[in-house]
Amino acid sequence: MRILSIETSCDETAVSIVEATGTFPHANYKVLGNSLFSQIDIHREYGGVFPAVAKREHVKTLVPMLMRALKDAAMLLPHEEDSATPRTEELYTLLTREEGLADALIHFLLQYEKPDVDLIAVTHGPGLEPTLWVGINFAKALSYAWGIPVVPINHMEGHILASIFDGHTIPDLVFPAVSLLISGGHTELILIREWGEYARIGETRDDAVGEAFDKTARMLGLPYPGGPEISNLARDARKNQVESFVQLPRPMLESGDYDFSFSGLKTAVRYAVQDKTLSHNDKIGIAREFEEAVTAVLLRKTKNALMEYNAQTLIVGGGVSANTYIRETFKEFFWKEYPMVTVYLPPRNMSTDNSIMIALVGHAKKDMALSYDRLSEIKADGNLELGV
């Protein structure tokens, strides 16, 4: 089957077409088309993601991304002469809140044939609700125009699959597995007993890891997104053996549970840097200390969870799993201390938001797809949870 997937939960507008042969998880996947537009350059000017700005960009970019994905897949086929005009009234109703999108979509539908796609998968949470709605309404409009069912997808489940997908297949996992999900909005430890059976065993009580990276970066005068910036400075500090002038806490390291808290860490950085003119070495030293504090807590809690639940599979996912120091530390630690644990880390292009991961979950959940008459049941849920 062919799946068209749409991701708009934050600041990446992404559309893919993935062909799945076989049944989940033992299928073969072929990514036929994949397009992604990152809004980072736009948000950098504002120092962060404003939902209204992000929404406007998704509205502008969705049709071009759809066309690019279809073109990659050799599925962007101009109409034969006598094609029917789409019933536009319903499309305008579905997209009333996405100004300009109905016009762009109708223009596209007038030019191109319905592609050979069986299912539309769209992220419906968690994320920014105004931007989630853009993707959802677009999926509904395509569903209406083409008569294809839609399956709503949890973005975090996408990150789990992104971390284990090798480009063609999903490996046979030894369950139970533990997943550490670290992104701009989330920091969670999830116990996976079986495919689709999730239990959240720990989460952040305040800031997400990515958020802490971004806020700390801002205090050091670095641009958004701060994760990669901090990571570069920290690497310099390690290379040049520069230590931090201040020791930061390792919050909740010994709390005995699987919860996290990163806002204290950010506050400690604020106290350390306020009223101080920072030298280059001060900055890179603090970046290093911050990265090491975060990594120590993530590693300890993850290790404890694997031990308690007798799990031999670890899946690290989410945007922050692009961080080199976190990746290297996790790999080395488990390789040396717990060689029976298999550690899955996403390739870098699959660690940040993308739509391939949404297509993979779409395949797993294809039986939950809704046909056009039931699409009103699909709603954006900014706080959608994975496991309770």
Ligand code: KG4
């Ligand atoms: O998963 P993601 O792309 O979007 C969300 O769903 O939130 O994650 C984005 C987050 C941002 O906070 C960004 O600073 C962080 O991931 N990030 C990193 C790195 N690359 C991205 N954090 C630390 N080190 C990195 N190399």
Ligand code: ZN
């Ligand atoms: Zn994400």
